Every structure is written in structure tokens, then in C-alpha cells.
Amino acid sequence: MSHLPVELIEEIIDIVAECYPQSLPACSLVSRQWNPRSKYLIHRTFRRPTLSTFDALLAFVDIVKVHPRLAALAETLQVAPNLKLNTDYASSVPFHHLSSRILPHVHRLVLKETLRWNDSPPLYSKGTFGSSFSNVNAIELSCQFGSAEDLHRAVRSFKNVKEVRLSYPHHALPQWMFGHTRPFRGAFKLQDLELPASIIHESRWIAD
Structure with a gap:
């Protein structure tokens, strides 16, 4: 050898x-x-698995269900759809098929900018999908939400989250939406809330 x-x-x-x-x-x-x-x-x-296609998600689920020791290795789950692939799930990748029960040590969830929230299954928009990831205490969001309300419901669904990092592409969420709503105030205690400088400048609730 x-x-x-x-x-x-x-x-x-x-x-x-x-x-x-x-x-x-x-x-x-x-x-x-x-x-x-x-x-x-x-x-x-x-x-730190990265799910970019529906087929990759299914393959990953099959492996970790059969080999729980490999499932226990996962610490960060990243969802970054490959938009070049012409499939029904190209822009969503329904990662709710995974959960803290299957991946007990995943504490950070990263949703990249190619994930379009409005293209995702209805479970996402109902604001309940985060309940499947009870062990997640940190989320990084750069995906494209359709409204501040969608963003609010998404973050609120994670009951144990303590750290939120927001990094939006300029086209993902209109900045003015942050001027008339307070999506995080009173919802939970955050240790870390990061916003792009452009959004902070436009946000009255950040200045309060």
C-alpha cells in the first residue's frame, strides 16, 4: 500500500x-x-453536509438512517440548492425530511441565497418547520424570503435558537419591510443578530 x-x-x-x-x-x-x-x-x-439537490437529500437520508454513527457526526447542516439543475425541487430542497431526531448533534443550520422560500413546500411558510430541529441553536439565513412576515415565522419556529445571522442578497427582501415591523422583538433572547449595514441603516426597530 x-x-x-x-x-x-x-x-x-x-x-x-x-x-x-x-x-x-x-x-x-x-x-x-x-x-x-x-x-x-x-x-x-x-x-458539515451540504444539500444541493433533492437526490442528494434522499441519498444522505438513506445513509444516516442506516448508519446512526455517521448521523451523529453532523454538526452543521447547509442547504444550498443548485439552480442549474432542472428539477421540481431545484430551488427548495425539502430538508424538513431531516430533523434533530435523525441528526441529534446538528446545532447550526445554514440556508444559502439560492434557497427561495416561496418555492419551498407549504410546511415552510406555515412557520412550523423549525420545530423539527429542536437541537438547533444557531441559524444563518441568506435565503430569499418573500416578506418580513415569512422571515419572522421562520425564525420563531426554532424554539431554542440563540444566535441568528442574516445576510441577504440585495434583491431578496425589500429593505423598507424592516421599517414597519419588529420581527424579533420579544420573541426570544438572541446572543447574536447580524444584519447587512444597508438594512440596519433603514431599520427603525434596530435603532430602538
Whole structure:
């Protein structure tokens, strides 16, 4: 094994990660040469998984349900739909199929700018989806909400959230919406609330 070129070893491990990701922990124990690449892919695939398509979501769910030890590795769940893929779920990726029951150690949820809230299943807009992630205490939102009310319901649905980071693309949410509503006041205690400078400038409730 020690005589194999590093490039060949990494190619083999990459194939395992793509076709048999549940075997990555075993790869990390093969030898010192296999360990670094295997651990890197374990981190990318299971510690901080990124869901970009509906098929990727289904594959991830299948793996973590069968291998709970891999599910326990997940700490951050990132949802970043790939809009180039022409599927019904390209802009939403219904990640409510996952939960704190399946991923008990996920404490941070990251929703990227390619996620369009209005294109998501009705469960999102009803403001109840966050209840599935009872262990999540930090959320990062740069996805495209249709209104401040949608944003309010989304954040409120996370009962144990203590940290919220908002980073909107300029087209995602009209800044004037923050001038007449107070979506977070009195809802829960926040340790960290970050807003783009442009929104802070326009927001009367931030200045109060």
C-alpha cells in the first residue's frame, strides 16, 4: 500500500466517497496515507453536509438512517440548492425530511441565497418547520424570503435558537419591510443578530 502514488490513493478514496460514503470511516483506518483524505471527506460529507439537490437529500437520508454513527457526526447542516439543475425541487430542497431526531448533534443550520422560500413546500411558510430541529441553536439565513412576515415565522419556529445571522442578497427582501415591523422583538433572547449595514441603516426597530 505504501508504494501506491498519492494521486491514485486520493482517486480511490474519492470514488468511495461518491459511491460508498458510508465506507469512508473504514478508509481512514487503512493506513497513514489514506487517513488525511478520508478524514477530509468525512468532514465535508457528514460533519458539515451540504444539500444541493433533492437526490442528494434522499441519498444522505438513506445513509444516516442506516448508519446512526455517521448521523451523529453532523454538526452543521447547509442547504444550498443548485439552480442549474432542472428539477421540481431545484430551488427548495425539502430538508424538513431531516430533523434533530435523525441528526441529534446538528446545532447550526445554514440556508444559502439560492434557497427561495416561496418555492419551498407549504410546511415552510406555515412557520412550523423549525420545530423539527429542536437541537438547533444557531441559524444563518441568506435565503430569499418573500416578506418580513415569512422571515419572522421562520425564525420563531426554532424554539431554542440563540444566535441568528442574516445576510441577504440585495434583491431578496425589500429593505423598507424592516421599517414597519419588529420581527424579533420579544420573541426570544438572541446572543447574536447580524444584519447587512444597508438594512440596519433603514431599520427603525434596530435603532430602538
